[in-house]
Amino acid sequence: MTNVQKEGETIVSISDLAKELGLTTRTLRYWEEVGIVESVERQDGATRGYTPYYVRRIKFIIKLKELGLTIKEMQDLYAAYGDAKQTEKMIPRLIEILDQHVAKVDEKMAQLASLRQDIVGYRQKMMKQFALANEREQ
Incomplete structure (x- = not known):
């Protein structure tokens, strides 16, 4: 996992992002596994999280998938x-x-x-x- 996080940047949890985008957490994990999505590790080290940059990339991937x-x-x-x-x-x-x-x-x-x-x-x-x-x- 790459940590492209700027100071004070909000990190969205995988479950919150999945709900917001109408995806499953399994889909997000799969996309990460195949190398088209990245996430950051949260402070607790247990949950994936996404910076605004990664959220934009995921929305781009959703659009590409729709196409x-x-x-x-x-x-x-x-x-x-x-x-x-x-x-x-x-x-x-x-x-x-x-x-x-x-x-x-x-x-x-x-x-x-x-x-x-x-x-x-x-x-x-x-x-x-x-x-x-x-x-x-x-």
Whole structure:
């Protein structure tokens, strides 16, 4: 655990942060285990805590997760960010990853549009067959 804590900075406990962000403590611990989140040790040494800097990073990770990034991609970003904490190294990699995700979404949208056409076409065919069956009965 890294201790990036400034004098007088408020530390949020893992349970309080989990509640605030709608996560589980298990998720936060897992993210820390895979190296995409860091925490500080509290004075009592028993509980994880998060400075405002770490809370911002976790919110960023939540956003990346919402955008569809995988844990592996987030690990790659964190590696690009590096020990020097240089955002300018991470941003080009993030743009690359987002471009890949946009391409995947475009592909899925095309597949869904095609599926929708198939469903509408099949529905029309069923409506015609249903209408013909009703005509024969009368």
